[in-house]
Amino acid sequence: MTVQVAAEHTARVIHVEAQPDHLESLARGKPISSLAELVWNALDADADRIRIGITDNEIGNPAVIEISDNGNGISLSEAERAFGNLGGSWKREQRVTKRSQKKMHGRNGKGRFKAFALGHQAEWDTVFINEDDAPQNFVIRGNGHRLQEFEIGAISPAPVGRGRGTNVRITGIQEPLGVLSRDGSAARQLAEEFALYLKTYPATDIIYRGERIDPKMVQLAHETHQLPAFVTDEGVKVRAQLDVVEWSFSKKERRICLCDADGFVLHEVEAGIRPGSEFNFTAYLRSDYVAKLHQENVLSMDGLEPSLRRIVDDARAALRGHFRRRKAESASELVKQWKDEGVYPFAGDATSALEAARREVFDICALSVHQYLDSFREGQVKDRQFTLRMLKTALDENPEALKRILSEVLGLPKEKQNELADLLQYTTLSSIIEAGKLVADRLQFLVGLQELLFRAESKRDLRERTQLHRMLENETWIFGEEYLLTSSDENLNTVLRKHLATLRPELAKKKGKRKAVVRDDGTEGIIDLMLAREVPAYAQTRREFLVVELKRPSQKVDLDVHRQILGYAMAVAGDERFDAENTYWTFLAVSNEMTPDAQRTIRQEGKPFGFFHHERNIRVGLATWAEVLNASRARLELFRTKLDYTATKDQGVALLHRKYAQYLPESFGTGDVADGATGE
DSSP states (O other): OOEEEOTTOSSEEEEEOSOHHHHHHHTOOOHHHHHHHHHHHHHHTTOSEEEEEEEEOTTSOEEEEEEEEOSOOOOHHHHHHHHHOTTOOGGGTOOBOTTTOOBOOOOSSOGGGGGGGTOSEEEEEEEEEOTTSOEEEEEEEEETTEEEEEEEOOOEEOOTTOOSEEEEEEEOOOSOOGGGSTTSSHHHHHHHHTHHHHHHOTTOEEEETTEEOOGGGGEEEEEEEEOOOEEOTTOOEEOOEEEEEEESSOOSOOEEEEEOTTOOEEEEEEOOOOOOTTOOEEEEEEOHHHHHHHHTTOTTSSSOOHHHHHHHHHHHHHHHHHHHHHHHHHTHHHHHHHHHHTOOSOOSOOOSHHHHHHHHHHHHHHHHHHHHOHHHHHSOHHHHHHHHHHHHHHHHHOTTHHHHIIIIISOOOHHHHHHHHHHTSSSOHHHHHHHHHHHHHHHHHHHHHHHHHHSHHHHHHOOIIIIIHHHHTTOGGGGOGGGSSOBOOHHHHHHHHHTHHHHOHHHHTOOSOOOOOBOTTSOBOSOTTEEEEEEOOSSTTOEEEEEEEEOOTTSOBOHHHHHHHHHHHHHHHTOTTSOTTTEEEEEEEEESOBOHHHHHHTOOTTSOTTEEEEETTEEEEEEEHHHHHHHHHHHHHHHHHHHTOOOOHHHHHHHHHHHHGGGSOTTOOSSSOOTTTTOO
16 A cells, blocks of 8 residues: 655645455444444544534434544544555554553554445544644545545644544434434443443443443343363463353344453354343453454454364353353242242252252253243142152253153243253253263262172172172273273173183083073173173274173182182183284282282282283283272262262162162161271
8 A cells, every 4th residue: 555645735635545345345334333443443542531422313313423532633644654554553563552551452444444334424633742742633534435535634733722632523424324313222232342341441431422331231240251271283372251241131133252352352253042032141252362363364254263163162151051040040039939839849958069050950941931831830839849840850860851841741832942952052051960960870889889898798698690790790980981881792702701611610510501691681791700891992903801800799819819810811811812912901800808918919019009910911910899999989089079979878778779679689778877888
């Protein structure tokens, strides 16, 4: 771009060399966004008082728009640079204002063209302080029909009593601009646009039609949420926060405004959530990374940059959490009413984070039922009690079933179903509850198994083949999380049977074919004495097996067991059916107690604790149930702490009876838990 200035005239003309169609595109925009650009220009000039005056014609439509400020004004050199160099804004070099050190908004030198989105004629009447501290005045004029030309008037002393600042006057308004009429929504939209700026700089006054723009007057709530930090593939640490502002007025568009760290809006995306018609909000996603992408001109591309997409997804998840909490809060009065009626299915206060999450989901769903079903609100107390108990039962046993009950049983409107589904998706409270329930069930199982193994009566009566094995084949996570999802292997079954006599010499003395063990689903089990699984691996050629020999609680692991499990491991691992280079084995013998001699074999220097034989693809070891249980508890400890949950012995015993009653000895009742049965 070049600037052509007429020689020493009282009025000088600046020519902007740019394609007319490009300038015309800059001179288009919505009335509010165009007006906001001119206000931002005033704020960037260090103004702390901006007046927006509108003169209406006889039918009430805006005829003249004036934006006056008390900023620094525009010097002649700044005018030539600002109005003559498209895209060469001085704000690129100066990021904060001179006097107040406020963060600046504009950077591209295009804001002035937005005046012509409002009217065809615009003039900037400005007063600045020259090098001699004398106030100087001149006027810059432009016309929407000649966007490549700006006229700079002659400089003269400022009128007496007039302070520095700029007055932008826009005329030639052809469109009705109803949003800027006296009954329009401009004040509310300006409150939305400048909400974060006015929060950061509360001494700033923006006055529209004689009234100060105060976002607090139209805000119902304003909360800030920190989003999870992460590192991009390029090694950039990304931190972001989300400001959620709820408005008292109705909004057609719900948006996430992508902002720099100071809250200046650089781009917008759809909010992408449906919290309910009662919530009107704007979300401001603030991050230095957003500013970085803006400088790289990738912020407004059709497809979001991958790391930005991650931030936006995190923001949407935070929004869902925000409005779930808000909905639960709005249900608090109803919950009190239900408690007074005796129909609320929860007793007392929530005692853990897991319980609080369960109640939050329940309250949201119950509130929706109350709002949309007349029969629930107006029906008898016993009917409300039944409905609420049904919802709680579904939540306890299968949170995912809640949506089916709400739609198929209670007939909630489709729009409300979609709204609830949207609030409860992704990292949903239902998922949190299910994950929490999984951890709670595992903790209860560990406590129950401990009681089963170490209580005197059950320890005596428990049979490893038909009882203990049957329970543990569904709980293989107890030996390591990698053994949760596993598959059976016919070769492994055959090989284990082939070499079983090595491990159990007494079987070799029995004549005849042993009867196959059949699982509950009709498939043949591996063998009745062993647990064995193939672990899925990243490469198809790698196979990893865990083989566990379960000894009955009353049998100690001794040197005989040591010799047997080692011989069995060598025979199985050396079988010709398996690729010796790419098959990995772990053999483990487990019981309640271990003799001192056996303990010494698994505490050798240079070998992993618990294993007496260790080579590249074979590990053979011994363990007590106390060690296995403690290792499992240690893996769950972080989750247990976060959930603030402790499983009791009664809960553990009850879980075993609920899931595995057919495999429990009769002596293992559900009565009082024996004292001291800890095994630790």
